[in-house]
Amino acid sequence: MRRVYLDHSATTPVRPEVVQLVNKYLTETFGNPSSVHAFGREARKGVETAREQIAALIKAKPEEIFFTSGGTEADNMAIVGTAMANQTKGKHIITTQIEHHAVLDTCKSLIKQGFEVTFLPVNPDATIDLELLKSSIRDDTILITMMHVNNEVGTILPIKEVGQIAKEKGIIFHVDAVQSFGKLPIDVNEMNIDLLSASGHKIYALKGTGCLYIRKGTKIAPLFFGGSQERKRRPGTENVPGIVAFGLAAHLAGQEMEAEAERLTKLRDKLIDGILEKIPNVQLNGHRTNRLPGHVNVSIRYIEGESLLLMLDMKGIAASSGSACTSGSLDPSHVLLAMGIPHEIAHGSLRMTLGKGTTEEDVDYVLEVLPEIVEKLRSMSPLYNSMKLENNEECSKCTQKR
């Protein structure tokens, strides 16, 4: 059976170049970077090279990159660290309703500590209203935290514009770039970003490694306490194999970014157009064009997302209903709800995220299999049958929306 992995936003396979490098750092270069002897120095060199590679990708300085255990830790550190270090200036934070839980729940945890958080609503295509952002800024606003690309629906948010606003108001600006890092161009200076989170396992490196970019001069408290690693901002023996893997993957992503974005955009559009054409009562979630190159999210009415995923999986296609982190829960996606999509439609959402290994044949295969599965599931759905019997005004509305 054909195996098609279309869940690159959840995680990616490790690329062979990276596996090879990791092997070297597990076997030969196993030293502790804090050790002063040769083994330690070699490991240190690996870590510093990775820091340079990552800095180069976002036009930062190497000393502004701090390695973490992943995107979640970076988000927590950025938000909690900024809140703790700047609370004398104010206790108001602005974010959006469609952030990843690592941002959303961290902000919520701060509310318990006396902070106030504005969760900006979004438009139906998951874009944000800049005027609304401006009017939400208060004298005591200390942080704006916003994702670059939404993980569930793929919409690209106007980071550069938000950065400009934040800069004018002197507010620290954090960007959760977990989904865009290595896929879209990022320039922390041009975009006025003060803090940026990235994760290794979304760009064909290892799970358990990420980083936080901290613009020089940004006041931030650490999340963990201990040794003096990462200039005391992130203690703990550095995960050397994970870090060098992240560095190499970032470097390669930078080299391949333009060509890969073009290739994936074509495949994505083919997949979106094919689905909208072949399956009735389907809507695309997120912005049609201003979205991550390999990202597709559709709502297929009158079916349950879970059964759809199961049947796709049986046909060798790995996809998801929303973000992997919440896939165990039965609650509809907070992102889709914030976009104003009703519960019953949100339940039938399907996310397919393309990546390095995805070919045109894979897309063709999905376009062949998916309509059959949908047809089969709908034929078993009492909802769909009664809809067909009665006049289907709602359904035509849905088609118009498309």
Place this chain on the structure above:
Amino acid sequence: MLYLDNSATTPVHPEVIKVMEDVLKKHYGNPSSLHQKGVESEKLLETSRKIVAQTLEVDKEEIVFTSGGTEGDNLAIKGIAFRYQNRGKHIITSQIEHPAVKESCRFLEQFGFSVTYLPVDKQGLIDPQMLKSSIRDDTILVSIMHVNNEVGTIQPIQDLGAILKEYPRIFFHVDGVQGYAKVPLKLKEWGIDLYTVSGHKINGPKGVGALYVRNGIALLPQMSGGGQEGGLRSGTENVPGIAGFAKACQIAREISVINWEKLSKLRKYCINMLKEKNPAVIINGPEEEHVSPYILNISIPGLRGEVLVHGLEKEEVLVSTGSACSSKKDIISPVLQAMGIDRETALGSIRVSFSYQTKEEDILIFVDKMSRVVNRLL
């Protein structure tokens, strides 16, 4: 090269590398994903949890995977303190803890917690009676390391635990980073509530560790997000790291008793040989009793530690001064200071740390190179 700096970090065991490579190449799924790739990873994760739990003789549900020892210590100490602060705000620890524990406690002092730092004797040992007399009505946590990372002293955890059994409202955290799978441990019997473990100290990978959290204890998470690890530790699980870590735990546990015996003999042999070559050599920490056979801390009067380390490196022997984490600072180790070791001796100390791979021959080489370097320098 003779690597005798195994307390800083260890080479990864070949079988661990095999496991990790297999996971890196085949099992890349996100354990939270519902499809086959995700299910595979989830299974790996849970099998790993079971293995780690078995090595500690605890339930699978009591193991939380972390990014390493530092995160484990932070989660245990801050997690207890902030969750149970309504019961009291007093913490007891020792003067010779690793910075991950000490700095976490210092951080809590900013939030109105008061911390008692128990002194140690010349051997680096805590007096259990001293612990008992430090307990107050508002004490909520005792955090004591199992094995000291610089001098190897094994704390009387069993005795401390016995005292704390009379105080069921006080949680007992043990930093087991240098002790786990190396020296005897009975988590349940000794009344330990939380125990920190690190992968890269037991020939596993860096960037992964575990915290044992006794059933029934609710910690305040240090990171919010996707709710992984039962909500205690959000973030996509480091599957290859965790699988490699579990393998390392399994191997380390299997050979721990044999190693204990072997290294106890080798350590003693090493001390005798060193004394024979240079009677002035000073052993920092216990010589035989209450000490991990994996760690030997010595001073040669009249020689600076870093000069010795450098000299030995030229002879292709790698050791360290103190802990790797503080190896860059030109200050006296707070551990040696707390033990009442004089400045001169403290500045001259080096740490030699062994592993399951260390052989008698290595000891001979070390002693020989050591006396060569000392003779040249003195």
